[in-house]
Amino acid sequence: xxxxxxxxxxxxxxxxxxxxxxxxxxxxxxxxxxxxxxxxxxxxxxxxxxxxxxxxxxxxxxxxxxxxxxxxxxxxxxxxxxxxxxxxxxxxxxxxxxxxxxxxxxxxxxxxxxxxxxxxxxxxxxxxxxxxxxxxxxxxxxxxxxxxxxxxxxxxxxxxxxxxxxxxxxxxxxxxxxxxxxxxxxxxxxxxxxxxxxxxxxxxxxxxxxxxxxxxxxxxxxxxxxxxxxxxxxxxxxxxxxxxxxxxxxxxxxxxxxxxxxxxxxxxxxxxxxxxxxxxxxxxxxxxxxxxxxxxxxxxxxxxxxxxxxxxxxx
Amino acid sequence: xxxxxxxxxxxxxxxxxxxxxxxxxxxxxxxxxxxxxxxxxxxxxxxxxxxxxxxxxxxxxxxxxxxxxxxxxxxxxxxxxxxxxxxxxxxxxxxxxxxxxxxxxxxxxxxxxxxxxxxxxxxxxxxxxxxxxxxxxxxxxxxxxxxxxxxxxxxxxxxxxxxxxxxxxxxxxxxxxxxxxxxxxxxxxxxxxxxxxxxxxxxxxxxxxxxxxxxxxxxxxxxxxxxxxxxxxxxxxxxxxxxxxxxxxxxxxxxxxxxxxxxxxxxxxxxxxxxxxxxxxxxxxxxxxxxxxxxxxxxxxxxxxxxxxxxxxxx
Numbered sequence: 001x002x003x004x005x006x007x008x009x010x011x012x013x014x015x016x017x018x019x020x021x022x023x024x025x026x027x028x029x030x031x032x033x034x035x036x037x038x039x040x041x042x043x044x045x046x047x048x049x050x051x052x053x054x055x056x057x058x059x060x061x062x063x064x065x066x067x068x069x070x071x072x073x074x075x076x077x078x079x080x081x082x083x084x085x086x087x088x089x090x091x092x093x094x095x096x097x098x099x100x101x102x103x104x105x106x107x108x109x110x111x112x113x114x115x116x117x118x119x120x121x122x123x124x125x126x127x128x129x130x131x132x133x134x135x136x137x138x139x140x141x142x143x144x145x146x147x148x149x150x151x152x153x154x155x156x157x158x159x160x161x162x163x164x165x166x167x168x169x170x171x172x173x174x175x176x177x178x179x180x181x182x183x184x185x186x187x188x189x190x191x192x193x194x195x196x197x198x199x200x201x202x203x204x205x206x207x208x209x210x211x212x213x214x215x216x217x218x219x220x221x222x223x224x225x226x227x228x229x230x231x232x233x234x235x236x237x238x239x240x241x242x243x244x245x246x247x248x249x250x251x252x253x254x255x256x257x258x259x260x261x262x263x264x265x266x267x268x269x270x271x272x273x274x275x276x277x278x279x280x281x282x283x284x285x286x287x288x289x290x291x292x293x294x295x296x297x298x299x300x301x302x303x304x305x306x307x308x309x310x311x312x313x314x315x
Numbered sequence: 316x317x318x319x320x321x322x323x324x325x326x327x328x329x330x331x332x333x334x335x336x337x338x339x340x341x342x343x344x345x346x347x348x349x350x351x352x353x354x355x356x357x358x359x360x361x362x363x364x365x366x367x368x369x370x371x372x373x374x375x376x377x378x379x380x381x382x383x384x385x386x387x388x389x390x391x392x393x394x395x396x397x398x399x400x401x402x403x404x405x406x407x408x409x410x411x412x413x414x415x416x417x418x419x420x421x422x423x424x425x426x427x428x429x430x431x432x433x434x435x436x437x438x439x440x441x442x443x444x445x446x447x448x449x450x451x452x453x454x455x456x457x458x459x460x461x462x463x464x465x466x467x468x469x470x471x472x473x474x475x476x477x478x479x480x481x482x483x484x485x486x487x488x489x490x491x492x493x494x495x496x497x498x499x500x501x502x503x504x505x506x507x508x509x510x511x512x513x514x515x516x517x518x519x520x521x522x523x524x525x526x527x528x529x530x531x532x533x534x535x536x537x538x539x540x541x542x543x544x545x546x547x548x549x550x551x552x553x554x555x556x557x558x559x560x561x562x563x564x565x566x567x568x569x570x571x572x573x574x575x576x577x578x579x580x581x582x583x584x585x586x587x588x589x590x591x592x593x594x595x596x597x598x599x600x601x602x603x604x605x606x607x608x609x610x611x612x613x614x615x616x617x618x619x620x621x622x623x624x625x626x627x628x629x630x
Contacts, residue, residue, distance in 0.1 A: 045566050046564050046565060076533070079533050189534070189536075192506040192537065192540075192543075193537060193540035193541050195540070218391070221394050221395060221504075222506070222508060225398070225507075226507035228507075246361075250358070250360050252360035252361045252362075
């Protein structure tokens with residue numbers, strides 16, 4: 001089905017213009033009407049335009065009436081402007097049916113919006129890296145995106161790595177838990193600020209890229225020491241990629257970090273979520289209520305109909 | 316004067332053993348009695364021994380009766396064990412006259428101790444990188460260290476870079492302000508946890524190494540959004556080193572970050588403090604009351620007699 005897709009740039013400047021163009025073309029090839037924000041390719045220092053330009057782009061995305069608002073890319077830029085984002089206008093747009101999709105730096109936007117309005121957004125692809133990937137857009141990502149467009153996606157499932165499921169106690173079925181999370185580094189950078197959502201008994205998903213495991217551990221410890229991890233019903237780890245090991249790590253790596261975390265907090269720590277800075281990514285409703293269940297290594301996450309549109313003010 | 320110096324390893328494993336040996340020898344050459352903790356060269360993964368080993372080393376340092384407890388190096392390891400550090404024993408040792416000195420990862424120890432007990436420690440050199448520097452220990456660092464040993468150091472001064480003093484409003488003299496801070500990344504990683512000191516109207520000093528200016532900005536924004544920066548009397552920036560600029564920064568750098576910060580917070584932002592991951596570093600009493608004054612580009616920071624020993628419970 002043909003949908004109206006609005007593309008804008010709230011974070012870093014689009015550097016790989018070829019990927020951006022491929023992404024736009026791919027969305028058009030899929031049959032969609034693609035509208036490109038006037039500042040989508042703007043540049044100011046490392047940003048896609050100065051702060052006012054990017055804030056105006058967010059406002060235009062909210063006013064676009066599009067079915068989907070897609071970011072051109074992540075990078076850096078949203079934490080700078082958290083005190084000026086038009087949260088109410090965005091929440092209204094979501095209520096009217098515009099789905100906001102993105103990841104990475106966009107986590108700041110998603111969590112701040114959730115904290116301020118309860119509105120649901122989607123952790124999912126960006127135009128350049130995903131739809132414009134040189135190897136072609138990923139099939140599973142596109143199928144999930146299609147589900148969102150069709151209003152048919154009601155959940156996702158994946159198989160946990162064997163090494164992580166061996167010592168996992170049986171997961172009791174989890175109901176009515178708010179799904180939230182995103183990029184670990186961006187999420188942690190909101191801690192202590194008014195834009196960090198205060199969510200109890202939720203399902204927290206996390207991913208990151210180019211962070212050494214010791215930094216991942218330090219961030220997880222900060223969240224743990226702040227009480228955030230312990231009060232969730234489950235922690236779900238996505239993909240941690242771009243890790244450069246050092247010889248002096250001497251066995252210290254992501255597996256060490258995950259195993260240690262499991263010994264320190266009560267909620268189960270699931271792994272293998274197909275989400276992060278990887279081609280194969282599912283779409284996840286940030287702020288929606290989900291159910292979570294596991295059958296041995298197979299994990300199922302289910303969310304309600306309406307893609308969170310009806311869950312916008314649930315908490 | 317001959318002093319008793321205790322060397323221990325609370326963070327990363329000592330990799331550069333030659334630098335460590337040079338540092339020990341340098342301290343001995345200066346006439347000191349150097350005692351090396353039994354686990355100073357221990358190794359577990361990337362750490363100087365497992366968590367229990369490093370905690371025991373901290374306890375031994377506290378029980379050593381030394382005049383100075385020096386870390387072999389920084390790295391990573393203290394945020395992992397913040398809930399098990401024997402804060403009371405360390406504070407008692409400080410009260411009895413043992414000065415704890417260090418930097419980088421040691422910031423976590425210093426700030427947690429300050430939060431829990433009010434005890435004063437010193438931001439200052441490490442054995443390997445500083446006393447064991449291949450080019451020889453820095454003269455100014457050694458002079459400041461000597462002042463600490465002699466009980467004579469009562470302050471420090473430095474000249475701000477011209478570019479940073481041009482638009483700085485005249486600094487009103489600051490009195491009775493608690494000096495605190497250290498490594499920006501480590502300090503920020505304590506935000507939201509029980510080990511972040513709640514200090515109002517203080518003087519906050521910050522340094523960092525190998526962090527891109529966008530990450531420095533994101534951390535400063537987190538502290539700002541959490542209200543931490545705005546409630547200080549002054550922010551003092553030390554050395555931010557090891558920055559790898561990228562072509563797509565297009566003018567975005569530390570100067571951009573500093574200039575923007577100045578427009579966003581009320582307290583003056585001073586720069587040029589000779590402290591950080593650089594050879595020439597002063598020693599700074601973390602948790603002590605200081606006075607701060609500036610005469611054009613010349614900044615003076617003065618602390619009381621007794622090197623903070625008498626200030627341990629001032630707040």
